[in-house]
Amino acid sequence: MSYKLAENSFRSVFKTIDTDLVRWFPGHMGKGLKQMQQKLRSVDCIVEVHDARIPLSGKNSDFKYTVSGLKPHILVLNKADLIEPSRKPAIVKSLKTDYPHVVFTESKNQQCTGVKKIFPLAQELIGESNRYNRANAEDCNLMIIGVPNVGKSSLINAMRIRFLRKGKATSVGAVPGITRSVLTRIKLCEKPLFYMFDTPGILSPNIPNVETGLKLALCATIEDHRVGEGILADYLLYWLNKQQRFQYVEAFRLDRPNDNILEILSHIAKVNNKQIKIRDTLNNYLIKPDLNLAAHIFIKSFRNGDLGKIMLDDDLIKLK
Numbered sequence: 001m002s003y004k005l006a007e008n009s010f011r012s013v014f015k016t017i018d019t020d021l022v023r024w025f026p027g028h029m030g031k032g033l034k035q036m037q038q039k040l041r042s043v044d045c046i047v048e049v050h051d052a053r054i055p056l057s058g059k060n061s062d063f064k065y066t067v068s069g070l071k072p073h074i075l076v077l078n079k080a081d082l083i084e085p086s087r088k089p090a091i092v093k094s095l096k097t098d099y100p101h102v103v104f105t106e107s108k109n110q111q112c113t114g115v116k117k118i119f120p121l122a123q124e125l126i127g128e129s130n131r132y133n134r135a136n137a138e139d140c141n142l143m144i145i146g147v148p149n150v151g152k153s154s155l156i157n158a159m160r161i162r163f164l165r166k167g168k169a170t171s172v173g174a175v176p177g178i179t180r181s182v183l184t185r186i187k188l189c190e191k192p193l194f195y196m197f198d199t200p201g202i203l204s205p206n207i208p209n210v211e212t213g214l215k216l217a218l219c220a221t222i223e224d225h226r227v228g229e230g231i232l233a234d235y236l237l238y239w240l241n242k243q244q245r246f247q248y249v250e251a252f253r254l255d256r257p258n259d260n261i262l263e264i265l266s267h268i269a270k271v272n273n274k275q276i277k278i279r280d281t282l283n284n285y286l287i288k289p290d291l292n293l294a295a296h297i298f299i300k301s302f303r304n305g306d307l308g309k310i311m312l313d314d315d316l317i318k319l320k
């Protein structure tokens with residue numbers, strides 16, 4: 001649906017944010033990174049996984065210097081089911097300099113779309129590379145790397161199901177930080193013999209700016225409570241309005257687009273019958289809309305794809 005709106009109906013910049021979120025780097029990530037570096041001698045090809053909704057903001061640019069620089073490298077953009085297929089060429093073009101080999105995957109669906117492209121490409125790149133100490137090795141070792149919660153474990157499981165006809169080897173979860181064990185070697189394929197080192201999600205210690213941090217958080221790579229669901233919901237609303245993506249109006253049965261997050265959340269709480277009881281200064285109970293739960297519902301609807309197929313880096317890619 002299209003709406004006739006005045007040019008200045010919406011915010012043009014997103015303000016008010018606790019900038020501490022961009023410095024979040026828990027200790028176990030530093031340890032994980034060191035263990036990955038120590039294992040590099042046994043690795044033939046790096047499979048770096050990003051969330052396709054944030055192909056630019058989602059990358060950990062430090063990987064280039066710490067783990068992936070010297071090895072053949074494939075960039076997998078997973079969760080491609082959540083973006084518009086027509087955006088793929090523009091994404092590939094904008095990543096071309098840093099990532100010449102890009103594969104889009106959907107590792108949650110039954111067909112595991114895109115997953116079958118990874119082995120032939122890995123074989124080709126390994127064949128063209130100097131394997132140094134592993135020149136005579138018959139098996140090939142891949143190492144999967146990426147920020148938390150982008151679907152690394154799902155991808156490993158999808159590959160095993162597809163090529164080994166075996167079930168899950170590693171746990172999957174909707175919150176970041178499920179994979180803590182570093183460098184378990186998992187068999188993926190018998191002929192050719194391929195293994196994968198699983199690794200925990202690693203965020204960059206220096207997320208370059210607040211908007212990048214908010215996009216990472218909206219895609220659930222940072223735990224919600226570290227940023228605050230209210231802030232996340234407000235950023236989502238700001239982004240949707242700025243990009244004129246108004247599917248939320250219909251999804252939440254609103255009259256029109258609105259840039260005021262409190263009004264939107266009050267409405268969502270009301271239609272979902274989510275209220276809380278609070279005491280006023282005279283000790284009387286008041287019934288108020290549960291804005292935290294409403295923020296949770298709003299964010300979840302984006303994550304489930306209920307607000308449309310949204311690529312959060314569309315704003316950056318359009319500028320390129």
Ligand SMILES: Nc1nc2c(ncn2[C@@H]2O[C@H](COP(=O)(O)OP(=O)(O)OP(=O)(O)O)[C@@H](O)[C@H]2O)c(=O)[nH]1
Pocket residue numbers: 078079080081082105106107108109146147148149150151152153154155171172173174175176177178179180200201
């Ligand atoms: N829509 C969609 N969701 C996916 C896809 N792949 C994985 N997921 C979901 O994303 C969430 C995270 O998946 P995991 O495989 O645990 O991600 P991970 O990168 O191993 O996570 P960490 O262990 O935290 O680093 C889960 O809820 C998955 O079901 C996909 O292709 N599409």
